[in-house]
Amino acid sequence: MAVGKKNYQNTILDIAEALKLSPATISRALNNHPYVKEKTRNDVVEMAAKLGYRRNLMASGLRSNRTHTIGLIIPRVSMFFHAEVITTIQNDLHKHGYSLIICQSNDSVSMERELAETLYSSRVDALIAACTLQTVDFSHFDKFVEHGNPVIFYDRVPVEDYKATLIKGDDFKGAYLATSHLIAAGCKRIAHISGPLTSNLYQDRAAGFLKAMEEHQLPVNPDWVFHQELTQGNALFAMQKMFTTGAGPDGLFADNDTSAIAAIEYAKEKGIIVPDALKVAGYSNDPRTAIITPAITSVEQFPSLVGRRIVETVVELLSNDAEGPTYKIEPVMIPVELIVRKSTSTN
Incomplete structure (x- = not known):
């Protein structure tokens, strides 16, 4: 097969034909399988780039029941606390091989419902959410729970019992x-x-x-x-x-x-x-x-600590087998500290 202009519809079969390797070897190389030699893996990655190959995450997810994507719903990206949490979550999830889909509710309950439905339809492996100030009915998150997808609420969390992990400040x-x-x-x-x-x-x-x-x-x-x-x-x-x-x-x-x-x-x-x-x-x-x-x-x-605890929890829950729990029964409490400055002290 001649390698010319990139074709973003190319598949594993096209890479296999170009390198005269089996599709199974190509798949293992793209997934960093330990049995694939480093030279072979490098050849495969290089050819994939030349051909413009893109992984079909949706198809992969249908086969493995995992998409390696995590959904996140926050009130506003512009809020300092949430911006810091997002940065930590994204960086730490990447280390574990997960991508993050960030959604902003603008503190609107109706928008939050729509975003939850969109993320569910996108087959995210888990959902992280800081809810709106007016959210008192959490039923739009029920699909995730019923399907066995971990739900982690942080900062703004349900007051009543809900089958989700709560990570909150004191x-x-x-x-x-x-x-x-x-x-x-x-x-x-x-x-x-x-x-x-x-x-x-x-x-x-x-x-x-x-x-x-x-x-x-x-x-x-x-x-x-x-x-x-x-x-x-x-x-x-x-x-x-x-x-x-x-x-x-x-x-x-x-x-x-x-x-x-x-x-x-x-x-x-x-x-x-x-x-x-x-x-x-x-x-x-x-x-x-x-x-x-x-x-x-x-x-x-301590927003960075909040983000780290969220990622630790997500990774732990997704590592459980099918019979394992999808949430932590006890809330994860993040400590707080008073920082004293001149607005309260004349010293």
């Missing part, structure tokens, strides 16, 4: 640490800007905030507790509401760093000195918190 502890730190720094009137209580994140962070306030016998002003989408605009609205009339809070715990940064900017505009008159703590340890003035105290979530 959000209760993170909120408790941040609020306790504000109290130890002298704050007695502490506000809390939180997210929707439909999400496990903000249920746990709200509980941690309340626990710290209760332990120190400090009153919670209901007018200073906000459960809303954690955007810059909403944070500015909350700050305006708290500081328009009467004495405002002397401490603020915000459930994300975007809100904490917005609070700092509002304080600067209104002449409220941080940390003297108002101390601010955020959540996630976004890189912006270290470069703003004053630098913001925040809770570190």
Whole structure:
């Protein structure tokens, strides 16, 4: 067979004809079988490139019941925490021979349902998902579970029992640490800007905030507790509401760093000195918190560790035989750490 212009419809049979080898040898060489000599493997790879051969992953998947692809659904790629998790997942999965299909729900439940259906139809071997803030019905993931495909929820996870692995940060502890730190720094009137209580994140962070306030016998002003989408605009609205009339809070715990940064900017505009008159703590340890003035105290979530734990779990579950479990019964808890900066400390 003469080797000319690349033909992306060429198959293993064409490579075999060109090299005068059996199709079985070509297949083994392309799959890095240990019994294939290195020279033969190199010849096969080189000829495959010349002919423009592309592996038909769908056909291979139908034969082996594996596609070596993993699906991932996240709220937004632009969020620092998720961007870091994605990078780690993709790099680590590649080391294990898996490709990653990344999908963005834009925090839309309907989009999340569509993406789950698309990934199921694509025959991914496993699904990783950080759900929307409004997801309370997880039935669109049932197909994966019923088919025996591991499902790993991380960060934003089901509150009720579900046959999937949960990998989450210790959000209760993170909120408790941040609020306790504000109290130890002298704050007695502490506000809390939180997210929707439909999400496990903000249920746990709200509980941690309340626990710290209760332990120190400090009153919670209901007018200073906000459960809303954690955007810059909403944070500015909350700050305006708290500081328009009467004495405002002397401490603020915000459930994300975007809100904490917005609070700092509002304080600067209104002449409220941080940390003297108002101390601010955020959540996630976004890189912006270290470069703003004053630098913001925040809770570190260790996104790279989250990504590593996800990959370790996926690989372990996919290595089980057909009778093995497809999920871990106990949640995998990721530790948190409070990073103290100038927004809460005058030292």
